[in-house]
Amino acid sequence: MSDLADATRVTETAFRVLVVDDDPDMAAFLARLLSREGMSAETVADADAAFAAVAAAAPDMIVLDVMLPGADGFTVCERLKSDPASAMIPIVLVTALEDQESRVRGIRAGADDFLSKPVRREELIARVKTLRRLHETRRELEARRLSAEIQHKETLRKAFERYVSPRLAQTIIADLAEEGTPFRREAQRVSVVALFADLRGFTRLTEFTRVDEVVGMLNEYFHVITDAAYRHEGTIFSMAGDSLLVGFNVPFAQADAAERACRAAQDMVAGFAPVLATWTARGGAPTGVGIGIASGEAILGNIGSPHYMSHTIIGDAVNTAARLMQMAQPGELLLSRPVYDLVRGMLDGQRVRSKGEVALRGRSGTVEVYSVAL
Amino acid sequence: MNDGACKVTVAKDLEDLIPTFMKNRRKELDNLRIALAARDFEQLRQLGHRMKGVGVSYGFERVSALGKSIEDGARSGDRALLESSIAQYDEYLAKVQVAFE
Numbered sequence: 001m002s003d004l005a006d007a008t009r010v011t012e013t014a015f016r017v018l019v020v021d022d023d024p025d026m027a028a029f030l031a032r033l034l035s036r037e038g039m040s041a042e043t044v045a046d047a048d049a050a051f052a053a054v055a056a057a058a059p060d061m062i063v064l065d066v067m068l069p070g071a072d073g074f075t076v077c078e079r080l081k082s083d084p085a086s087a088m089i090p091i092v093l094v095t096a097l098e099d100q101e102s103r104v105r106g107i108r109a110g111a112d113d114f115l116s117k118p119v120r121r122e123e124l125i126a127r128v129k130t131l132r133r134l135h136e137t138r139r140e141l142e143a144r145r146l147s148a149e150i151q152h153k154e155t156l157r158k159a160f161e162r163y164v165s166p167r168l169a170q171t172i173i174a175d176l177a178e179e180g181t182p183f184r185r186e187a188q189r190v191s192v193v194a195l196f197a198d199l200r201g202f203t204r205l206t207e208f209t210r211v212d213e214v215v216g217m218l219n220e221y222f223h224v225i226t227d228a229a230y231r232h233e234g235t236i237f238s239m240a241g242d243s244l245l246v247g248f249n250v251p252f253a254q255a256d257a258a259e260r261a262c263r264a265a266q267d268m269v270a271g272f273a274p275v276l277a278t279w280t281a282r283g284g285a286p287t288g289v290g291i292g293i294a295s296g297e298a299i300l301g302n303i304g305s306p307h308y309m310s311h312t313i314i315g316d317a318v319n320t321a322a323r324l325m326q327m328a329q330p331g332e333l334l335l336s337r338p339v340y341d342l343v344r345g346m347l348d349g350q351r352v353r354s355k356g357e358v359a360l361r362g363r364s365g366t367v368e369v370y371s372v373a374l
Numbered sequence: 375m376n377d378g379a380c381k382v383t384v385a386k387d388l389e390d391l392i393p394t395f396m397k398n399r400r401k402e403l404d405n406l407r408i409a410l411a412a413r414d415f416e417q418l419r420q421l422g423h424r425m426k427g428v429g430v431s432y433g434f435e436r437v438s439a440l441g442k443s444i445e446d447g448a449r450s451g452d453r454a455l456l457e458s459s460i461a462q463y464d465e466y467l468a469k470v471q472v473a474f475e
Binding site: 023 | 385388391398429430432
């Protein structure tokens with residue numbers, strides 16, 4: 001059953017009253033009057049039995065005699081009211097009519113109302129009905145609050161899922177619920193497989209295309225490649241212009257992160273092919289997705305100012321993937337050697353060639369690069 | 375005690391509870407006698423207090439009234455009051471007639 005259904009079900013349950021009285025005649029009398037009013041009444045004779053009954057199935061109300069063998073009614077009331085699990089259960093304390101001292105002690109113990117012995121039928125019913133109404137109103141309000149909270153969470157989740165992976169969205173919502181702030185953890189060093197995808201030649205294409213068309217085309221493109229990223233549980237860290245940064249093995253460990261990144265790249269290119277065909281048919285300039293994937297250590301954390309913050313990854317693996325993407329031709333995937341070593345088994349039958357040691361802009365030393373035609 | 379004082383009208387929906395109620399009152403009378411013989415005033419007070427609460431609840435005003443006398447007698451250690459109240463209780467239980475409506 002859904003959380004929402006659970007929340008509304010609360011109001012449909014029967015009204016249950018626990019009568020705590022060691023006098024069997026009194027207990028039977030109270031139970032009979034309550035039953036006559038359509039309530040379900042259970043009777044117990046002492047404090048321990050009362051605690052056990054409440055723990056087994058919390059009643060909607062307790063009618064509690066003050067004079068009990070062992071722990072008295074005040075002690076029972078105090079204990080139940082100090083326990084968050086039973087604090088909301090209304091308690092009617094049954095005292096002697098003239099016993100004002102007991103009433104004061106009862107108020108201190110947290111009793112919600114009092115009933116005098118001898119018990120008058122009309123008084124019992126009136127008090128119980130009033131408390132029942134209050135209790136049911138409180139329950140209804142609680143169910144509504146719960147339902148609104150669930151809907152709010154659902155709205156938040158849907159909103160977040162437009163920007164981050166569904167799994168990350170769940171984590172953010174859980175962080176919000178528990179700590180009030182998502183991504184509270186300190187920046188951390190992580191092992192990452194970074195994928196950069198870019199629409200090659202798109203900048204040129206935009207020079208000849210109307211602005212509103214450009215937005216529509218970008219949305220078509222991002223729809224395909226973000227779907228592919230999420231399908232393989234990648235986390236999208238940034239979207240700028242027509243390029244996309246996707247991290248694997250972060251923030252959740254993925255033993256097969258390199259394979260996931262490669263499959264996401266294959267799906268991005270394959271998924272984009274029909275979109276590209278329609279663009280070409282409309283006479284657009286030649287374009288296609290170019291992708292770079294590199295692995296290594298990176299830093300995961302909140303980067304920015306308190307006013308604008310980005311939860312992202314930075315480091316050599318990310319820079320290398322970006323440079324590889326810039327080198328990639330439309331429909332080409334460039335892999336750094338460590339990534340290639342991890343995925344070579346799944347590339348059988350595909351056109352793979354070594355590009356040898358390549359010097360990447362802004363990076364000392366060279367990187368051994370492999371090209372996969374997708 | 376006149377016979378009128380021994381007639382009690384009880385709500386119809388409590389009818390099936392009355393046989394047990396009366397049985398418990400007779401047991402209560404035995405316990406009062408035992409407590410009186412043992413001069414156990416605390417026990418007498420508790421028994422009187424219980425009679426006071428349960429009597430009128432069921433419609434037996436006399437049980438509550440006698441309960442109050444017994445509770446008072448136990449509190450003040452008034453043995454004569456206790457003996458008299460318990461004797462009246464015995465007589466009442468022997469004569470009481472219950473009608474339901």
